[in-house]
Amino acid sequence: MTIPRNELLAHFDALLQPERFKDYCPNGLQVEGKPEIARIVSGVTASRALIDAAIAAGADAIFVHHGLFWRGMDGRVTGWMKERLQRLLAHDISLFAYHLPLDAHGELGNNAQLGRVLGWQADRCFGEQDLGFIAPASFARAADLAAHVQTALARGVTLVAPEGERPIRRVAWCTGGAQGYFESAIAAGADAFVTGEISEPQTHLARETGVAFIAAGHHATERYGAPAVAAQAAQQFGLEHRFIDIDNPA
Incomplete structure (x- = not known):
């Protein structure tokens, strides 16, 4: 089964209510990919390693806690940022990211x-x-x-x-x-x-x-919130979901 990208975004927004929080990053859809989503990969951070793993898994969308864009960061698309964005755009993969709203959810956060x-x-x-x-x-x-x-x-x-x-x-x-x-x-x-x-x-x-x-x-x-939310959406809408944990000693 598939779900329209904007319908999935509306589901995440209704569940996590980002408008309730003062955050230092944009919550929601950070990179727009294909209009229909059938397979979603979840992870902690939108690193190049996670993006590459999601491409290999045939993902249409990635759901993370730590997205690409933060207040006060250099806005130029060069270096590591260019490498991450280039991969997402080349494979038409949507990136959903929720920071404080994902921390706070009373059941899935x-x-x-x-x-x-x-x-x-x-x-x-x-x-x-x-x-x-x-x-x-x-x-x-x-x-x-x-x-x-x-x-x-x-x-x-x-x-x-x-x-x-x-x-x-x-x-x-x-x-x-x-x-x-x-x-x-x-x-x-x-x-x-x-x-x-x-x-x-x-x-x-x-x-x-x-x-x-x-x-x-x-x-x-912070390994547990993103897969919990993505799994809930996958079950509700009949999507495929896979959590990919990129090891990080920090």
Whole structure:
């Protein structure tokens, strides 16, 4: 079966509601391809490796979290940008990209899907634009939580465990580069915060506040939203779908 490109776009927009968010990239259709779509590939980032894999898979469209265009970037189509766009246009492949709207969706988004993988059901949101999730948890210490996250995501994590650490009864999380949400997580009553990346200030905050900080990888924490949304659309409209995970140690 096929679906008109604009009908699929309308479905994604209705599901993810990009108009609700202040974002620093265009959400929705970033590159226009063929008017009818039968096969969609999902991935985390619209890298050249993903685009090449989608071409090999015969995709009509790609659905990602990290698209091609960001506020403040150089607008010239040269180098790596030219290589990516050239491939998409030559093969008439549409590129759909949703950033913060994909993080935030309560069932299919990155945060909700990471919670599913880790066994947590959020009971509230926190932080700017309500992007952070928080849920009950039961870990004797931060090291146990870190081991759980490491096992579930099959990759190493960075743990900053404060002195005199306490049991983890409330865990907060926000995928990707959300280390700046740590203070909001502390204010929301979390005993630990899980995200993708860590910057220099978070170490000191963890030590001084008694709240553990875990960085589990930007890519590793954001692998789940794009395939969940694309799979939902594929099932609803009878499309073919394949998730292609391009390994990224970040």
